[in-house]
Amino acid sequence: MTGSTTSTLTIGQAVETLLRDGMPVRFRAYDGSVAGPPDAELGLELRTPRGLSYLLTAPGDLGMARAYVSGDLVVHGVHPGAPYAVMRLLQNHLRFRKPTPGELVTLVRGLGLGHLKPPPPPPQEHLPRWRRAVEGLRHSLTRDAEVISHHYDVSNAFYRHVLGPSMAYTCAVYPDADASLEEAQAEKFDLVCRKLDLRPGQRLLDVGCGWGGMVRHAAREYGVKALGVTLSREQASWAKEAIDRDGLGDLAEVRHSDYREVLETDFDAVSSIGLLEHVGVRNYPAYFSFLRERLRPEGRLLNHCITRHDNAVTETGAFIDRYVFPDGELTGSGTIIATAQDAGLEVVHEENLRRHYAMTLRDWCANLVEHWDECVAEVGEGTARVWGLYMAGSRLGFERNEIQLHQVLAVRTGEDGSDGLPLRPTW
Known part of the structure; x- marks a missing residue:
């Protein structure tokens, strides 16, 4: 990665920076940036800043799920009732590498610190385990x-x-x-x-x-x-x-x-x-x-x-x-x-x-x-x-x-x- 830590970073650049082997599907973000092969049959589209905030504040399957369930992350080439093909492709070929501390600072600053404020989760989401523990003993009647x-x-x-x-x-x-x-x-x-x-x-x-x-x-x-x-x-x-x-x-x-x-x-x-x-x-x-x-x-x-x-x-x-x-x-x-x-x-x-x-x-x-x-x-x-x-x-x-x-x-x-x-x- 090049450039100063205060430069603006596109979402597509951030994605390509963190992937070991490149994006296996076509990725497009709301800022107009892209990543991945242009002729790919399957694609991901990040449509909103809220979706980016979901991904940054809950890394892993939870953030992806929040963005997907809310409609902020859309899958192209498969039906939303059966996203099996794209999930299989991503599991087989999507490999993230751990960024260095300097790269992490650049990514966060480049994408905007405002995205680190967690948005409210989608209404379909249940309480986290610690909240459920407060409200009742686990596996009680x-x-x-x-x-x-x-x-x-x-x-x-x-x-x-x-x-x-x-x-x-x-x-x-x-x-x-x-x-x-x-x-x-x-x-x-x-x-x-x-x-x-x-x-x-x-x-x-x-x-x-x-x-x-x-x-x-x-x-x-x-x-x-x-x-x-x-x-x-x-x-x-x-x-x-x-x-x-x-x-x-x-x-x-x-x-x-x-x-x-x-x-x-x-x-x-x-x-x-x-x-x-x-x-x-x-x-x-x-x-x-x-x-x-x-x-x-x-x-x-x-x-x-x-x-x-x-x-x-x-x-x-x-x-x-x-x-x-x-x-x-x-x-x-x-x-x-x-x-x-x-x-x-x-x-x-x-x-x-x-x-x-x-x-x-x-x-x-x-x-x-x-x-x-x-x-x-x-x-x-x-x-x-x-x-x-x-x-x-x-x-x-x-x-x-x-x-x-x-x-x-x-x-x-x-x-x-x-x-x-x-x-x-x-x-």
Whole structure:
């Protein structure tokens, strides 16, 4: 970099200064400056000074998300409901280098000190962790209810557009590469039923039941009496209507409740599909102990959740924590299995469905693109942008093996060691 520390610096020059290998897409800023190849198919446009302030005051994914969600940073060449292609290109080729102290001073002065005053974040952003801590103990009943409502009580119509008729907001299981999303979601629920060996007349508890897909599938296809619980009022309302519409009221029930408030015991099976991500790693022992106590001897538990590729405990990144899953934590399948065993459960099988979740997210993004206008009308463009960004980024995470999806099957073994299992898996 040349010039005095008081000279004006264009945004395009600043970008080129900090990149090791050059900008892989065409970049254009509101000051008229550009960077990157002029013939690139994909492009980024920084439209406003506020967008620059977001990028400078919250470096990394949070600043980018704020600028993108607010419409100050626009992606060209991809649909806002599925920015996967540009995110993949940037992750593969966008490498920043650390500036020297002198260069940093030049950058800040050249771009203008006024940009270092943080603008108010977009309205879709949740409180930071320290503010949530002030307002309630992490993973208390009250705080968990609040953060679940933040994500799930958006709009049932919006979720219907994105998730499809199944209203299943968890990893699907694709029986083959050409299977539709609906076929894959039905296969997921059926796989869980088969692993739990559900039979007519048995009792199933589904914790974190969402819109009741597992509850209704188990009742309809296997004749079990199924109870589901969810912290989302919108989910519970939708699920109750679906149960009545399907004529399953004598077998299926969904409650607006925390799973820790379920008093019944002696269930033949417990399914937990996408709940553990919200529990908190420190609460795993209490979680597995509680579910074990809900089971009869020889009863089975199927836990289905997102995991890390290793067993480190990692809080979600700033974007995910503020915009998608407040208070979310992930760790590896080894930690989950060990904690289940320490709680007195016998783990009998585990399976990694990582690639299936990447395919699921691909199909959700396609639904968001197809129904973009309806989704924007339902929740606003900013929230729709959040979902496109989060699902495309998550798809990349699963494809790159940064995150995984594990199903862990366990049994409450009887005092005499009986487990009720066949010699070989039947599913």
